[in-house]
Amino acid sequence: MQNIQPVIDSIYDIMQSRLGEGKVADYIPELAKIDPKQFGMAVTTVEGETFVAGNAQTQFSIQSISKVFMLTLALGKTGESVWKRVGREPSGSAFNSIVQLERESGIPRNPFVNAGAIVVTDMVLAGHQPREAIGELLRFIRYLADDETISIDNKVAQSEQATGYRNFALANFMRSFGNLHHPVEHTLGVYFHQCAISMNCVQLARAGLFLANRGRNPITGHSVVSDRRARRINALMLTCGHYDGSGDFAYHVGLPGKSGVGGGILVVAPGKASVAVWSPGLNEVGNSALGSEALEMLANEMGWSVFGA
Structure with missing residues (x-):
């Protein structure tokens, strides 16, 4: 898994020219104040390594x-x-x-x-x-x-x-x-x-890691839920985690995930890693515009998909 850092660095470089795309969730007054020209990404593997790019340490509302x-x-x-x-x-x-x-x-x-x-x-x-x-x-x-x-x-x-x-x-x-x-x-x-x-990408990726590792947090060793329950939560995230865009997200990214109108998305690559991405501009169905595309690039580059490589 050592090639994760160059992959996310490359994604970050691609996103640089597109910062600010999408529309912040202005119907929540506090979120309307957020600078849309931000992008952060963190990947935490089931081996306990964390890789970051961009504004991965910036706090945002997880919604x-x-x-x-x-x-x-x-x-x-x-x-x-x-x-x-x-x-x-x-x-x-x-x-x-x-x-x-x-x-x-x-x-x-x-x-x-x-x-x-x-x-x-x-x-x-x-x-x-x-x-x-x-x-x-x-x-x-x-x-x-x-x-x-x-x-x-x-x-x-x-x-x-x-x-x-x-x-x-x-x-x-x-x-x-x-x-x-x-x-x-x-x-x-x-x-x-x-x-x-309020969390940042690093914190969020770590919080979701139990879902990538059969219900157990591999860093702390804590058992959070059973393997079966982790699978079922992941199933719901895959089918229902992105509002009206859930089918589209499954089609393009192929991984369980949950988005929030604060611009964050948590994604689980079962057996591999937990990923958090954040960019405040939302697409027409309320998911982070750049975040969704970044996750598609990551899943493609790493060969991560619940539907087979």
Whole structure:
């Protein structure tokens, strides 16, 4: 795996002339302030080596990537009963769509669209105060990344709380069907704070490494989830991790991943590595424009694909 550094250096060089492509998520006021002309990448292998390029140490808001970690917690807490309240199918609708939810009686299609992630957060909230549930997630991510400095950007959380009308609508709608068990403002308080977790590419690649190594963190030796559960989380990331662009991402990159509107993408090459890329400009379906292309280049160059080399 020694050829990773020249590959990502070459990708970074190619991206230099394209910095600023795409559109930042300006519907969240704090994210609208981010300079789009940034690109970072980190690859952490299952042998524990990390390779970086560009702005890999710059903090950004992980947004929907947090849904992977919250789902892992919920599965640990309630096991397969998670799937009584949220589906496992790609949605084919926008990540914040309410139409499908009405047709399907308040059961979201999957845990990575906003409605599904709100239900998953509601599950983790059981038996906790909102502050405790946020603390549990933050401790879990710090444990995965082996980094106590990871924190929440409260300005982003407040910005989302102030403008998250669609998420309030989704949550109230699901509550009306009995699929939200806590007060809407409590569940959404946790949800907005989880989305506002701030990380850099190095931290994020390390946090996702357990999914590349059969549920075990090879650097710390900690067993996080069973091999079977890691495979299943990866399956959901492959089919549902990129909103409306999930099929396209699987076609071009061929690896499980989860994007966030902060411009980050976490990708898992099972048995090989965990990859985090960040560039704030988004494409038309809400995924990092340059990040998606960089991951396609990396997967092609390294011969990484779940569909065979």
